[in-house]
Amino acid sequence: MSKHDAALKAQLATPLAGTPWTTIGGRTLSKYDGKVRDCYxxxxxxxxxxxxxxxxxAFDAIVGLIPSKGQVLNQLAQFWFEKTRDIAPNHMLRTPDPNVMIARECKPLPVELVMRSYLTGVTSTSIWRAYEDGARSFCGHALPDGMKKNERLPAAILTPSTKAALGDHDISVSRDELLARGEIRPEVFDRAADIAAKLFAAGQAHAAARGLILADTKYEMGLDRDGTIVVIDEIHTPDSSRYWYADDYEERLARGEEPRSLDKEFVRRWLKNDxxxxxxxxxxxxxDEIKLEAARRYIASYELVTGVDFVPDTRPPLPRIAAAIGAA
Ligand SMILES: Nc1ncnc2c1ncn2[C@@H]1O[C@H](COP(=O)(O)OP(=O)(O)O)[C@@H](O)[C@H]1O
Ligand SMILES: [Mg+2]
Known part of the structure; x- marks a missing residue:
């Protein structure tokens, strides 16, 4: 139970599944529907x-509609974009509605910048699976012998991931493998890698101060019209990151139990195990009970990370957003 349960239950009937518009502000715009975001x-x-x-x-498919999830994600990304704007420029321009971010259009780099500090994961391509299968090197980083699942790595590492077409799974590559594909210049990649490392360190420090562990995360970056590297998409949200509670992490690790997580891991585990x-x-x-529990966790991540109470916007989302951005 949480103080938001009544609002969340009501929202089960009116989730924001997608948007049907063709014009914004009277102009016809092209639309791209991603897995989570509709982009005009x-x-x-x-x-x-x-x-x-x-x-x-989850597992590269759309598995459900979670009350308030879009608002949580957008407002958390907004929080982090504001907080990290000294480290690197980002795409955020305005947020005219709790579910909307107007961003600077960039040319996305053909790589996802994944930063990790822990030996973990559930998917077949995760660092933990590779380690379990005997790998002692991952994306060019040597891994010590004798590590347990969910243990902290000796240092944070960047494990770049190629962007797969819809329906395909992404693959993790080393810097050399990535550069050999010839899709990104070494100096651009190295600059992006440097930004990713700094953002991750800042994210981990803030999370730690709030009683959380930011175990891993993924950044997308793009080039703006001037060729500047800009952080795009979302940042440090529970969709793009693994957040664990810090207080009982050590105890649970010692007992061989999974960390208490705030992210999509709950849903992944339900899908896989149940x-x-x-x-x-x-x-x-x-x-519905799984949707509600997922929503509670998303909201908890917002409240723990920001220290601010989440206020779900319970107005029907489509007319509200259409009015906010002039969509029809
Ligand atoms: N500022 C930006 N410029 C260009 N593309 C962006 C920008 N921000 C996000 N994107 C892209 O918009 C899409 C966001 O929707 P999402 O649901 O995450 O899609 P996907 O299923 O492709 O991950 C992603 O493809 C992301 O790369
Ligand atoms: Mg995405």
């Missing part, structure tokens, strides 16, 4: 209107 691209102004929906993606689904075929229907 304003080429003329060099802006991207990003509507963060309540869709939850619904016996890990990405093949259509996802199982998600019971």
């Amino acid at each position: 691209i304003d080429t003329e102004r060099g802006e991207r209107i990003i509507v963060v929906t309540d869709r939850l993606s 619904a016996k689904w890990s990405g093949d075929g259509p996802p199982p229907p998600m019971p």
